[in-house]
Amino acid sequence: MRHFNVKGLVLSAVTGFTALIFCAQPAAAVTGSGGGDYPSGEEVFQLTAQQTQGTFVDVDGSSGPSLGDEFVVSGNLLRGSTTVGTYSEICTLTRTAPADEFDLQCAADLALPQGQLTLQGGFTVTSAGPGDIDLAITGGTRRYRTAHGTVHGVATSSTETRLTVHLIR
Secondary structure, eight states, rough: OOOOOOOHHHHHHHHHOOOOOOOOTTTTTEEEEESSSSSEEEEEEEEEEEEEEEEEESSOSSSSSTTEEEEEEEEEEETTEEEEEEEEEEEEEEEETTTTTEEEEEEEEEETTEEEEEEEEEEETTTBBSSSSEEEEEESSSGGGGGGEHHHHHHHSSSEEEEEEEEOO
């Protein structure tokens, strides 16, 4: 198995997973009417996740990825150049493969002015990176207490990710 920079690759992959913000009136929102590509009541909008902290927890001291290794990441949620919230997440390595790839299972908490939102899901990381990431919105508090939907993330750099949010309340 070739060794690759697990810490850098995974922190970049985890950044691709994270961070979305749910503002009361998102400027880029498109509300579905049920007749088009989006279901009735779905809001679709884009945001930027900016990682500010991250660490790799190697549970067995090996040089490569191993089951149980964790990645802890946090950062800011941006709308344009304005910070509108924060996020934190923990990802656990759940599968390794001989071809320089592994799977992560992640859970995130997004702290927003109008409540918290939770995300969860898994994805595969290869030596080429994580690719696009799709995760489930699993719930929330206050304004987001009935939230569900999906988030699609595309890494635009090693510390920023463009998110397309499909929010259903």
